[in-house]
Amino acid sequence: MKDFNYHSAKDSKEASKLASSSSAFLAGGMTTIPSMKLGLATYKDLIDIKNIKKLSGIKVSGKSVTIGAATKHVEVSNSKDVKKAIPSLSSLAEGIGDPQVRNRGTIGGSIANNDPSADYPSACIALNATIHTNERKIEAAKFFKGMFETALKKGELIEAIEFQIPEKSSYQKHPNPASRYAIVGVYVAKHKGDVNVAVTGAKSCVYNDKDMSKALTGNFSSSSIDGMDLDSSEMNSDMHASADFRASLVVTQAKKAVDAC
Amino acid sequence: MASLVGSRVERKEDKRFLTGKGRYTADINLANQTYAIFVRSPHARASIKKLNIDKALKSSGVVSILTGKEIADDKIGGLIAGWAIRSEDGTEMKCPGNPPLAKDNVNFVGDPVAVVIAESLAEAKEAAEKVEVDYKVLKAVTSTADAMNGDTIHEGIDKNLCFDWLLGDRQKVKEAFDKADKVISIDIINNRLIPNAMEPRACVADYNAASEEITLYTTSQNPHLSRLIMSAFGNVAPEHKLRVVAPDVGGGFGSKINVYNEDIVCSWAAKKINRAIKWVAERSESFLTDIHGRDHVTHAELAVTKDGKFLGFKNETIANLGAYARVFGTVTPTYLFGPCATGVYEIPAAYTNVKAVYTNTAPVDAYRGAGRPEATYTIERLVEKASMELGIDKTELRIKNFPTAFPFKQTLVHTVDSGDYVAGMEKAKQMADYKGFEARRKESEAKGKLRGIGVTSYFEACGIAPSAAVMSLGCGVGLWESAEVRFNPTGQVTVYTGSHSHGQSHQTTFAQIAADELGVPIENIDIVHGDTDKGTFGMGTYGSRSLAVGGIAIVNACKKIVEKGKRVTAKMLEANPEDVEFKDGEFIVSKSNKKKTIGEVAFACYLPGVRDEMKSPLPEGDEPGLKETSFYDPSNFSFPAGTHIAEVEIDPETGHVKLEKYTACDDFGRIINPMVVEGQVHGGLAQGIGQALYENAEYDETGQLMTGSYMDYTMPRADNFPEFNIGYTCTHATTNPLGVKGCGEAGAIAAPPTVMNAVIDALGGQEVTMPATAEKVWKACKNLKKSNAKAA
Numbered sequence A: 001m002k003d004f005n006y007h008s009a010k011d012s013k014e015a016s017k018l019a020s021s022s023s024a025f026l027a028g029g030m031t032t033i034p035s036m037k038l039g040l041a042t043y044k045d046l047i048d049i050k051n052i053k054k055l056s057g058i059k060v061s062g063k064s065v066t067i068g069a070a071t072k073h074v075e076v077s078n079s080k081d082v083k084k085a086i087p088s089l090s091s092l093a094e095g096i097g098d099p100q101v102r103n104r105g106t107i108g109g110s111i112a113n114n115d116p117s118a119d120y121p122s123a124c125i126a127l128n129a130t131i132h133t134n135e136r137k138i139e140a141a142k143f144f145k146g147m148f149e150t151a152l153k154k155g156e157l158i159e160a161i162e163f164q165i166p167e168k169s170s171y172q173k174h175p176n177p178a179s180r181y182a183i184v185g186v187y188v189a190k191h192k193g194d195v196n197v198a199v200t201g202a203k204s205c206v207y208n209d210k211d212m213s214k215a216l217t218g219n220f221s222s223s224s225i226d227g228m229d230l231d232s233s234e235m236n237s238d239m240h241a242s243a244d245f246r247a248s249l250v251v252t253q254a255k256k257a258v259d260a261c
Numbered sequence B: 001m002a003s004l005v006g007s008r009v010e011r012k013e014d015k016r017f018l019t020g021k022g023r024y025t026a027d028i029n030l031a032n033q034t035y036a037i038f039v040r041s042p043h044a045r046a047s048i049k050k051l052n053i054d055k056a057l058k059s060s061g062v063v064s065i066l067t068g069k070e071i072a073d074d075k076i077g078g079l080i081a082g083w084a085i086r087s088e089d090g091t092e093m094k095c096p097g098n099p100p101l102a103k104d105n106v107n108f109v110g111d112p113v114a115v116v117i118a119e120s121l122a123e124a125k126e127a128a129e130k131v132e133v134d135y136k137v138l139k140a141v142t143s144t145a146d147a148m149n150g151d152t153i154h155e156g157i158d159k160n161l162c163f164d165w166l167l168g169d170r171q172k173v174k175e176a177f178d179k180a181d182k183v184i185s186i187d188i189i190n191n192r193l194i195p196n197a198m199e200p201r202a203c204v205a206d207y208n209a210a211s212e213e214i215t216l217y218t219t220s221q222n223p224h225l226s227r228l229i230m231s232a233f234g235n236v237a238p239e240h241k242l243r244v245v246a247p248d249v250g251g252g253f254g255s256k257i258n259v260y261n262e263d264i265v266c267s268w269a270a271k272k273i274n275r276a277i278k279w280v281a282e283r284s285e286s287f288l289t290d291i292h293g294r295d296h297v298t299h300a301e302l303a304v305t306k307d308g309k310f311l312g313f314k315n316e317t318i319a320n321l322g323a324y325a326r327v328f329g330t331v332t333p334t335y336l337f338g339p340c341a342t343g344v345y346e347i348p349a350a351y352t353n354v355k356a357v358y359t360n361t362a363p364v365d366a367y368r369g370a371g372r373p374e375a376t377y378t379i380e381r382l383v384e385k386a387s388m389e390l391g392i393d394k395t396e397l398r399i400k401n402f403p404t405a406f407p408f409k410q411t412l413v414h415t416v417d418s419g420d421y422v423a424g425m426e427k428a429k430q431m432a433d434y435k436g437f438e439a440r441r442k443e444s445e446a447k448g449k450l451r452g453i454g455v456t457s458y459f460e461a462c463g464i465a466p467s468a469a470v471m472s473l474g475c476g477v478g479l480w481e482s483a484e485v486r487f488n489p490t491g492q493v494t495v496y497t498g499s500h501s502h503g504q505s506h507q508t509t510f511a512q513i514a515a516d517e518l519g520v521p522i523e524n525i526d527i528v529h530g531d532t533d534k535g536t537f538g539m540g541t542y543g544s545r546s547l548a549v550g551g552i553a554i555v556n557a558c559k560k561i562v563e564k565g566k567r568v569t570a571k572m573l574e575a576n577p578e579d580v581e582f583k584d585g586e587f588i589v590s591k592s593n594k595k596k597t598i599g600e601v602a603f604a605c606y607l608p609g610v611r612d613e614m615k616s617p618l619p620e621g622d623e624p625g626l627k628e629t630s631f632y633d634p635s636n637f638s639f640p641a642g643t644h645i646a647e648v649e650i651d652p653e654t655g656h657v658k659l660e661k662y663t664a665c666d667d668f669g670r671i672i673n674p675m676v677v678e679g680q681v682h683g684g685l686a687q688g689i690g691q692a693l694y695e696n697a698e699y700d701e702t703g704q705l706m707t708g709s710y711m712d713y714t715m716p717r718a719d720n721f722p723e724f725n726i727g728y729t730c731t732h733a734t735t736n737p738l739g740v741k742g743c744g745e746a747g748a749i750a751a752p753p754t755v756m757n758a759v760i761d762a763l764g765g766q767e768v769t770m771p772a773t774a775e776k777v778w779k780a781c782k783n784l785k786k787s788n789a790k791a792a
Ligand SMILES: Cc1cc2nc3c(=O)[nH]c(=O)nc-3n(C[C@H](O)[C@H](O)[C@H](O)COP(=O)(O)OP(=O)(O)OC[C@H]3O[C@@H](n4cnc5c(N)ncnc54)[C@H](O)[C@@H]3O)c2cc1C
Pocket: A024, A025, A026, A027, A028, A029, A030, A031, A032, A033, A049, A069, A070, A095, A096, A097, A098, A101, A104, A105, A106, A107, A108, A109, A110, A112, A113, A117, A118, A119, A120, A152, A156, A157, A158, A159, A179, A180, A181, A182
């Protein structure tokens, strides 16, 4: 690993002031540190944001659950409030990686990184999340731009993620047996009026499957999407799963999610 | 005194391991040490056009950079294959040179071309990036099945063929097949695995200019053997000037048998620069450069009568050696594989033909089970298929072909001294509730799931390797084991063993044995291993040999101690040596109340001239001291055996295979410590089930390892397994005084076919290759649905 400067920011302002084109924020470090170690990324400055008090913690109001960006996966999975308000979100957190990763990795880091097979992005889409940064509020639908790409500007810091509490929801992941990231993960959330079917792992970026959403909004039953033949041309294909298998898994996991709601 | 053999004595080594006090190679730091980083080939096959170290030499902190040229100039030898195999046509096997640092050609991704030695690890890394290697990239050969049609990798080795070996009689087999009612045939792949010991390889080499001695601390399963190879073939130093220490070692599974490039290079370089050198593999280096295991492509056939008697067996296998033939590389797919391929059955005629090929992949060598998992997979998949095609219950068909009496002269090589295969099968069936399977299958069906049951009966040849047996097969080296038992004057015992513990609990089980033999409390017994300066010589630990060979050497040395003790007691108590009996640590003159404890005898042996004792207690001809050595060369292999039964449930929509139940009923002969044996069985099963359902080393066609990290190589985790249901039948081995057989590899041998037979049973007989990943199984489920629809 190449040498770098370590900074510990005391608030958001300081953190974004320290940011430059050769810096990264250090949250859980679960992505940043391994990629630096393997020489895939080099930074001159790492700006630790874990000590910024405002970035940690979980707040539940009548309509939404707001989670600070530096909140660890284990905190989300153990939170009684989250379990009560959006049980599927707590079980999503519980299914991330392994205990070591859950004890360090953060929701903000996961979303900022936008790995095509990460779990949290699907929750953001399904639960109509609002991403609060130090500069603005961004709707989830406009936040995830593409593979490892988000609407964040350089130096912009996620402060919290606000999830809308649905009527019913469930997240069903078919994990990569090695890494336990999602080969396909489908987050189904039934809100008043409409249903979101957020899919991660299948394509280069998380997306809301319009056809399934429509079918389920009409009739919230797994039978309404059973046998749906999805177009696999844009799906990922690698040694762990072909595009066709992924296409089939999207429907299967969506059905499971609806049945589990 | 109650016997310790057979009881669950807590592991003596756990205190230090669980409190972080283990001392592994990477924990060793020497004064003034330097750090080594190896520059490795990023290409699977290339010739080296130019290698320029000028820039790197100027990098900060660099002490030295050495390349293939220097190592060749110093006449340091290469890595070797330990067994010479002769082809069917009588020609000797063909092995390429394998220099510790490649000079002209590189043959797999990770093949080292230079070593950078610097004051710090960071500086060594930095400088290594500045070594410029100009490669001419050549077309890589990576496929096992097609290797013989690929470009010639090593000059003069036609078709990339190391040997084309035959065991058995083709003519007899042909005659048997001519008489058959039915021939069952199968094409299978034994997938390549990466051993993944928890501790990555490491070494620290030191040179003492005063004594002119090199000391190498290394992660080895067999330090004496490593010294011998480095000395005799590597030309690193004469044996008496080379000390190899393998301290605590965190798992090996065969991957730490080999002397590796880094061992030789660091030892040689430490002398050259007259400073200590430390090298610790990163996990990605382990993936690329540790030996890999398995990698066979097999076509096998079984000739049967219509009522299910086996008549003949054919086995045509291509075994991938990787880029070079390493220590056990050639014996694993031959003598450790062929003889076991007929399994636990009486098959009158059989042959195994193995073509061993080179490819541009990491060398393949012995990995837990070594040859026997591949053999068992072949025969047990075939027998299961036979049961389906003949419509005979899978357990009945097996029993029908079990040997009826012991010793059992197995078709190809082995004479199995003892066992009771029927008892093992019956017990396994009971443990697994075999009868209740149909009801469980229906329950799964009602939930939309597919359920399958699979059986394997196996035997394996352990305790490698009796010299007589090995010599008669025409393959060089027999592998005995040594032990030395030393009493201190004040009565504690130190046992030096040539076996090596890297997870096998020798410190406990060997002490249990010595405690029983000598009647000394277990707390007063130390087991010492892993240092060529301590103990005479040793062959090390692999092939489930530590107890069956190393343990017996300890017993024999203890018996010599007792014999001497009897003579000394007789002299001290003025009795006949024949009248002295030894029991529970006491020498007793029969029909008298005269006795001496073994502690008193030891004291007398060391300090014969005690006050008031007017004459020496030592009989004429006996020297002072109490220390005995034994070199034990077994008369035969030992033959653990057993039956395993697995049950899986498959979700046809996702292809997910859930291992619902796993039953192992093994015959390991006498069990010294049931807790330790359970640990060995669990570990073996985890690796065997891992092979069947999860693990796979995959290269792309250019020879890049696609599964080079845990993000892509599936190491099974605890939550992948059900509670294992473990039981035993214990028929004692008749070929050694403890009656032991060996338990280290059984799980890895039996589990792959057991699990795959269950998966394939669930899939209505459709073949899938290992590992049975979700996508493969999902596809098979779709086919099954289609063919069921057609049938209906
Ligand atoms: C072995 C392993 C298994 C894993 N398995 C899974 C899995 O199953 N599912 C899954 O979803 N994930 C998985 N992960 C990823 C894990 O969930 C981490 O959350 C993720 O790596 C990033 O979070 P972090 O807090 O560690 O971020 P860091 O590594 O600290 O940062 C990652 C990136 O995000 C940026 N960043 C961090 N915080 C902020 C912020 N507040 N505002 C703006 N930018 C920010 C950083 O600048 C950096 O570029 C796994 C990781 C590992 C190592």
